[in-house]
Amino acid sequence: MAKSKKTKPVILITNDDGITAPGIRSLVEAVKDLGTIVVVAPDKPQSGMGHAITIGAPLRLSSVHLFDGVESWQCSGTPVDCVKLAVDKVLHRKPDLCLSGINHGANHSINVIYSGTMSAAIEASIESIPSIGFSLLNYSMEADFSAAGLYARILVEKIISRKIDKHLCLNVNIPSIDKKLIRGIKVCRQAYAKYVEDFDERKDPSGKKYYWLTGEFKNFDKGKDTDVWALEHNYVSVVPVQFDLTNYELKKQLETKLKF
8 A cells, every 4th residue: 555655645533532532633643744634533432332333323424623634523423433434425435544543541452352442443444444543551531642642653654655455453552651661562462361340239319229340450361472461561562453253273173073
């Protein structure tokens, strides 16, 4: 997808924290001179939506003016809805690259399954649009995105200067530290790490039970080639992901050992 100097790539930007979140503004600012930027993002936070799409309810799409010199639209739906509508109703074509984020909070290890940020990127990959999801390991709306913006730009520059697979999808996480302390970029595998969950049971004023999801994040993976290890050691982690969930090794075993 290398582009000539005369033709800038069309870059779609979305997120799951909502179009007014600081993270998406940082991403737009980091890459806005690298291509023709179009923003289509949710009109409200959509964290944890995974790959949800809106069915049985109307979707609203409206133009907004939130970024200087950048066409932007807010959508009433999910991050995946935003990608679909962007291609069909806003751009009327596939963009050259889709960027999602910068997310407020980690999307390493198992988080990639639940993440609206990464689901938007994966949806783009399904549609043969190379994509990158960016996440900063800081949930605060006052987080410092300078390091995340810097490394987002570095990665986007590398991607748009090369011919790449149309289904490329990268899950990028950035440690929440001063950019001077970041040791570089590590291409990793996804760690086997997850939340050990619990539900805090409470009662409302009428005496009816309700629950708050709580839990503790635990890393069960001792490998030094994982995203969790890289982030703990002050590296930016880059995990190539795919929408094909087939376990090919198990497929071979089943074909050999089971006869249907």
